[in-house]
Amino acid sequence: MPGSVTNVYGINKGTQIFSIILTAQIPSSLLNFLMTEFILPNFGFLPCFLICAAMTVMAMIILWRFEEELDVDNLSKVQGIDLKYKSKEVEDD
Numbered sequence: 001m002p003g004s005v006t007n008v009y010g011i012n013k014g015t016q017i018f019s020i021i022l023t024a025q026i027p028s029s030l031l032n033f034l035m036t037e038f039i040l041p042n043f044g045f046l047p048c049f050l051i052c053a054a055m056t057v058m059a060m061i062i063l064w065r066f067e068e069e070l071d072v073d074n075l076s077k078v079q080g081i082d083l084k085y086k087s088k089e090v091e092d093d
Contacts, residue, residue: 006014
């Protein structure tokens with residue numbers, strides 16, 4: 001993951017953006033704590049498994065519907081992308 005972020009955004013911006021991506025661990029850890037502290041002792045493993053399975057299915061649906069598209073023009077305006085990896089289509093414009 002750090003390598004792909006650095007390849008897209010360059011060495012200067014890539015480290016900053018990757019550190020922002022890592023902040024997703026905070027809410028994930030809090031949700032994990034709440035589940036193991038409150039749901040697991042009161043309801044058991046099956047509800048925990050079903051909750052995790054439902055969240056996984058929701059994430060998969062979001063990823064399947066997500067159209068990955070890099071906005072090279074706007075990123076290059078603020079020097080937020082390393083243009084040496086720019087595609088041939090963008091160079092022709």
